[in-house]
Amino acid sequence: MAHKYCYLFSEGNATMRELLGGKGANLAEMTNIGLPVPQGFTISTEACTKYYDDGRKINDEIMAEINEYIVKMEGITGKKFGDKENPLLVSVRSGARASMPGMMDTILNLGLNEDVVAVMAEKSNNERWAWDCYRRFIQMYSDVVMEVGKKYFEELIDKMKAEKGVTQDVELDANDLKELAGQFKAEYKAKIGEDFPSDPKEQLMGAIKAVFRSWDNPRANVYRRDNDIPYSWGTAVNVQSMAFGNMGDDCGTGVAFTRDPATGAKGLFGEFLTNAQGEDVVAGVRTPMHIQEMEQKFPEAFKEFTEVCKTLEDHYRDMQDMEFTVEHGKLYMLQTRNGKRTAQAALKIACDLVDEGMRTEEEAVAMIDPRNLDTLLHPQFDAKALKAATPIGKGLGASPGAACGKIVFTAEDAVEWADKGEKVVLVRLETSPEDITGMKAAQGILTVRGGMTSHAAVVARGMGECCVSGCSAINMDEANKKFELGGKTFVEGDVISIDGTTGNIYDGAIATVDAQIAGEFGRIMAWADKYRVLKVRTNADTPADAKKARELGAEGIGLCRTEHMFFEADRIAAFREMICSDTVEEREAALAKIEPMQQADFEALYEALEGCPVTIRFLDPPLHEFVPTEEADIEALAKAQGKSVETIKNIIASLHEFNPMMGHRGCRLAVTYPEIAKMQTKAVIKAALNVKKNHPDWTIVPEIMIPLVGDVKELKYVKNFVVETADAVIKEAGADLKYEVGTMIEIPRAALTADEIAKEAEFFCFGTNDLTQMTYGFSRDDAGKFLNAYYDAKIFENDPFAKLDQTGVGKLMEMAIKLGKATRPDMHIGICGEHGGDPSSVEFCHKIGLTYVSCSPFRVPIARLAAAQAAI
Ligand code: PEP
Numbered sequence: 001m002a003h004k005y006c007y008l009f010s011e012g013n014a015t016m017r018e019l020l021g022g023k024g025a026n027l028a029e030m031t032n033i034g035l036p037v038p039q040g041f042t043i044s045t046e047a048c049t050k051y052y053d054d055g056r057k058i059n060d061e062i063m064a065e066i067n068e069y070i071v072k073m074e075g076i077t078g079k080k081f082g083d084k085e086n087p088l089l090v091s092v093r094s095g096a097r098a099s100m101p102g103m104m105d106t107i108l109n110l111g112l113n114e115d116v117v118a119v120m121a122e123k124s125n126n127e128r129w130a131w132d133c134y135r136r137f138i139q140m141y142s143d144v145v146m147e148v149g150k151k152y153f154e155e156l157i158d159k160m161k162a163e164k165g166v167t168q169d170v171e172l173d174a175n176d177l178k179e180l181a182g183q184f185k186a187e188y189k190a191k192i193g194e195d196f197p198s199d200p201k202e203q204l205m206g207a208i209k210a211v212f213r214s215w216d217n218p219r220a221n222v223y224r225r226d227n228d229i230p231y232s233w234g235t236a237v238n239v240q241s242m243a244f245g246n247m248g249d250d251c252g253t254g255v256a257f258t259r260d261p262a263t264g265a266k267g268l269f270g271e272f273l274t275n276a277q278g279e280d281v282v283a284g285v286r287t288p289m290h291i292q293e294m295e296q297k298f299p300e301a302f303k304e305f306t307e308v309c310k311t312l313e314d315h316y317r318d319m320q321d322m323e324f325t326v327e328h329g330k331l332y333m334l335q336t337r338n339g340k341r342t343a344q345a346a347l348k349i350a351c352d353l354v355d356e357g358m359r360t361e362e363e364a365v366a367m368i369d370p371r372n373l374d375t376l377l378h379p380q381f382d383a384k385a386l387k388a389a390t391p392i393g394k395g396l397g398a399s400p401g402a403a404c405g406k407i408v409f410t411a412e413d414a415v416e417w418a419d420k421g422e423k424v425v426l427v428r429l430e431t432s433p434e435d436i437t438g439m440k441a442a443q444g445i446l447t448v449r450g451g452m453t454s455h456a457a458v459v460a461r462g463m464g465e466c467c468v469s470g471c472s473a474i475n476m477d478e479a480n481k482k483f484e485l486g487g488k489t490f491v492e493g494d495v496i497s498i499d500g501t502t503g504n505i506y507d508g509a510i511a512t513v514d515a516q517i518a519g520e521f522g523r524i525m526a527w528a529d530k531y532r533v534l535k536v537r538t539n540a541d542t543p544a545d546a547k548k549a550r551e552l553g554a555e556g557i558g559l560c561r562t563e564h565m566f567f568e569a570d571r572i573a574a575f576r577e578m579i580c581s582d583t584v585e586e587r588e589a590a591l592a593k594i595e596p597m598q599q600a601d602f603e604a605l606y607e608a609l610e611g612c613p614v615t616i617r618f619l620d621p622p623l624h625e626f627v628p629t630e631e632a633d634i635e636a637l638a639k640a641q642g643k644s645v646e647t648i649k650n651i652i653a654s655l656h657e658f659n660p661m662m663g664h665r666g667c668r669l670a671v672t673y674p675e676i677a678k679m680q681t682k683a684v685i686k687a688a689l690n691v692k693k694n695h696p697d698w699t700i701v702p703e704i705m706i707p708l709v710g711d712v713k714e715l716k717y718v719k720n721f722v723v724e725t726a727d728a729v730i731k732e733a734g735a736d737l738k739y740e741v742g743t744m745i746e747i748p749r750a751a752l753t754a755d756e757i758a759k760e761a762e763f764f765c766f767g768t769n770d771l772t773q774m775t776y777g778f779s780r781d782d783a784g785k786f787l788n789a790y791y792d793a794k795i796f797e798n799d800p801f802a803k804l805d806q807t808g809v810g811k812l813m814e815m816a817i818k819l820g821k822a823t824r825p826d827m828h829i830g831i832c833g834e835h836g837g838d839p840s841s842v843e844f845c846h847k848i849g850l851t852y853v854s855c856s857p858f859r860v861p862i863a864r865l866a867a868a869q870a871a872i
């Protein structure tokens with residue numbers, strides 16, 4: 001049997017999202033449960049994949065099947081493409097497995113041509129409406145399918161309005177719109193060199209291709225990368241019979257949520273526009289009215305809609321985001337999906353669903369996207385400072401958070417300024433999908449137009465970024481990069497603060513405070529801790545970071561990069577003296593100055609960790625990173641050392657390496673300068689003994705970690721004098737202290753010979769930053785320069801330094817665990833590369849049986865949640 005690529009809505013169901021995409025599967029499910037859905041069919045994601053496999057062509061087999069389904073659809077709706085009696089008009093919409101709001105293309109009113117417009121005008125007795133649909137269609141088709149810029153059509157509309165002396169589109173009459181449709185077609189012909197297609201089937205094939213093609217547009221690619229959606233999935237295409245919200249004042253269209261997507265509060269939430277088409281609400285061109293106002297306008301449709309909301313929420317057991325249209329008072333459901341929500345709302349909804357008996361704790365934990373927690377962990381406005389400040393304006397609190405930064409007016413500027421390290425707030429009349437990279441680069445987004453469901457609001461919520469939308473009091477002059485608000489003119493670079501919760505806008509910067517894990521956040525995290533198996537530690541080098549991480553739930557320090565402690569002003573001088581010493585004695589004298597400071601550092605860490613494990617990694621970076629570069633510093637060093645400036649400069653020059661990341665670093669430093677490792681050992685052990693004395697009830701077992709080992713003999717050599725030094729200190733103190741010496745696995749050879757290495761190493765910790773660097777042979781400091789080309793060429797979908805390469809690096813890890821445990825079954829094995837805080841990498845770490853992941857303090861809750869999800 002031939003492969004099936006098309007499915008009527010009545011043939012699918014909610015479990016078929018892989019094949020039908022989210023939108024298609026839910027349209028089918030709504031059809032099955034008897035909701036009023038304009039009928040149609042879905043072209044599967046497999047057809048999209050095939051389109052790409054075939055070199056961006058829809059093959060004959062699929063084409064024939066689409067034609068067959070048009071006939072079926074005509075049978076079901078009783079309407080026909082191009083018919084003079086009862087013409088069929090359709091919408092063509094993308095719908096991937098995971099929803100990607102606004103990222104791909106949609107075409108409405110397809111099927112119109114001169115003849116059909118005439119029929120529709122006559123039958124509806126509404127000539128203006130018919131021509132409005134047609135001119136919209138020409139505009140959308142030209143833009144989306146043929147990629148003729150929107151602006152040419154907008155210019156023609158503006159010209160027409162100027163000629164007519166009107167300011168609003170709705171003030172143009174039927175004749176004006178008819179005239180515009182003619183002008184649009186002429187514009188199309190001028191740009192494309194062919195007549196605008198009048199055959200609905202030809203229009204449909206063009207639109208389907210455009211939707212497939214839009215899977216690969218730049219904004220979709222960025223969105224996918226940010227949201228971990230594989231390119232290979234492809235999008236489905238939904239061909240649905242049109243319901244018209246723009247046929248007059250008894251028509252309308254809206255978007256609604258069953259709970260507030262910003263706060264999670266239960267209750268209908270949404271927006272509605274009379275006499276409009278769906279795109280008008282989402283595009284934010286007109287600021288819509290609150291959904292409750294629909295009750296007065298369309299009491300019956302509203303009543304039915306509220307029932308549908310309940311049915312859908314009970315059915316999906318989650319907050320729904322729905323699109324609907326009212327045509328002459330009758331309700332049509334165009335879409336439903338689990339609604340995008342802010343992190344705050346996600347937590348509240350998950351907890352409420354448990355309390356309402358709709359979900360189990362495990363399901364609630366699984367519902368939260370760990371990446372979204374990030375926003376909750378970032379500073380919020382200080383309540384006192386906020387109270388003292390007077391807002392200069394107010395928009396809609398579309399996506400919570402506190403943003404403060406310099407004003408920029410374009411997405412490009414936002415990216416450029418952010419790259420220079422500036423914090424910016426992007427201020428726009430309205431946003432469009434092309435603005436996504438700029439929105440990401442900004443601290444927050446402020447728009448003049450658009451409601452809670454406008455593009456800016458939806459995308460900002462998805463990104464967890466602060467957004468205030470629809471502040472119509474702003475008098476915007478985008479062309480000259482300035483605006484007026486609250487009697488003041490703001491120009492590019494002026495600082496404003498926006499509050500995404502209240503929608504308030506403030507002149508200048510407002511102080512912020514740290515976030516806290518409390519309330520629903522605390523409840524979800526407690527459930528996560530109940531179900532996870534992986535432990536979560538933190539990478540922390542200072543007591544302040546360690547304290548923060550403890551507050552956020554860290555169960556230990558997995559990596560203390562001791563070199564960061566050497567950069568402090570009071571010890572860098574001594575360390576430089578060490579580097580420039582000629583003899584072991586000189587070196588030891590310099591290090592003796594650092595030892596008490598280092599010991600105090602470690603004591604503070606042990607105190608902060610209150611008996612939780614602490615892994616201290618010995619000096620790792622190449623020494624040249626520590627030497628002075630400024631002339632004055634070089635002179636000071638020469639003086640302190642009693643050497644000439646020239647001698648110092650020669651020493652510095654001699655430290656130069658062509659490839660420092662593969663040079664004199666890691667355990668190689670301990671091999672060449674054992675004094676450094678000995679000093680660090682003394683500091684670690686003395687600190688532990690001291691803290692233990694003060695807190696006899698704490699378990700303190702220092703974990704000393706030797707970096708960048710590739711051969712067991714390197715480790716053995718270093719370990720020998722570390723143990724000798726440690727034992728001597730313990731003996732001298734007349735105390736008893738257990739400690740461990742372990743290693744990082746960050747060189748492929750270490751992974752390959754982990755059975756040998758485990759004979760010496762009492763624990764392993766994967767340094768996947770270096771392990772990725774050395775497995776791929778990509779410099780971790782330079783890869784950023786070419787990775788974009790790799791994304792464009794579809795060689796990579798993600799940065800392997802951010803998301804673990806499970807196939808290659810992961811294989812080395814699995815091998816190392818197996819080999820290591822064969823030698824030393826009880827050893828603890830962790831990960832402390834950047835991947836330790838990335839949800840998909842955490843899931844992998846759980847799968848391969850690591851003991852813990854270690855990540856930066858602010859990612860600790862993310863790792864806790866991801867670890868629980870991996871276990872559920
Ligand atoms: C690593 O390589 O993954 C690691 C944690 O060490 P560093 O980043 O300090 O090289």
Ligand code: MG
Pocket residue numbers: 707746767769770
């Ligand atoms: Mg490393």
